[in-house]
Amino acid sequence: MTKIPKYWTKAKKYLSKKDKTMSKLIKNYQSPTETILTSRRDIFFSLCKSIIGQQISVVAANSVFLKFKRKCNYKINAKKVSKLTFGQLKSCGLSRQKVLGIQSLAKQMLNKSFDPKLISKMSDEDAINYLSNLRQIGRWSAEMILLFTYNRSNIWPTQDIGLLRAISKNYNKKYLPPMKFVNLLKKKFSPYCSVATWYLWRSIDPEPIQY
Numbered sequence: 001m002t003k004i005p006k007y008w009t010k011a012k013k014y015l016s017k018k019d020k021t022m023s024k025l026i027k028n029y030q031s032p033t034e035t036i037l038t039s040r041r042d043i044f045f046s047l048c049k050s051i052i053g054q055q056i057s058v059v060a061a062n063s064v065f066l067k068f069k070r071k072c073n074y075k076i077n078a079k080k081v082s083k084l085t086f087g088q089l090k091s092c093g094l095s096r097q098k099v100l101g102i103q104s105l106a107k108q109m110l111n112k113s114f115d116p117k118l119i120s121k122m123s124d125e126d127a128i129n130y131l132s133n134l135r136q137i138g139r140w141s142a143e144m145i146l147l148f149t150y151n152r153s154n155i156w157p158t159q160d161i162g163l164l165r166a167i168s169k170n171y172n173k174k175y176l177p178p179m180k181f182v183n184l185l186k187k188k189f190s191p192y193c194s195v196a197t198w199y200l201w202r203s204i205d206p207e208p209i210q211y
Helices: 008-018 020-028 043-053 058-071 078-082 086-090 096-110 116-121 124-132 139-149 161-170 179-189 193-202
Strands: none
Touching: 008 020, 008 179, 008 193, 020 193, 043 058, 043 096, 043 116, 043 139, 058 086, 078 096, 086 096, 116 124, 124 139, 161 179, 161 193, 179 193
């Protein structure tokens, strides 16, 4: 894991001035630095974890991912995964589509048809589109990669149920909150939507979110 993003302190001051609710959340959750938005800086690991965790509970995802790690001898990389058979991957508890997604990812990493180095030069939207071309990776998964792996500062994942729940709770809106209001918050919180997202998540989750 790396240190917290360089923009974090500046972002907290900016958001506190912009919004009373956000100011309160930032004061309420003065977390130790190790629980703030840190990054693994390992996109293959993160993408595998993203694929494995789709449409299942956190507990189930952790269980499957542990089996996957063991199958990789605790070395999760494209070369290691490419040597595993369909059956070996499926035995971890993965669906057919998830196995195909992970196999496709490993192949594209190795033949360089997917090049993570290009992402750092892209805008957020271009990076989301690029990541979304991967099998089993949609917009939400791409946004999580940009937020947690690349620590982009202005990610506002409007498809994320946790974020929408937190907005409803903290701004006294019905669930689901009106998208017009969600978009107004995005405008208000930019260019630090990622930090606002983290604090909103924190308000509904007893444990700081890591990815």
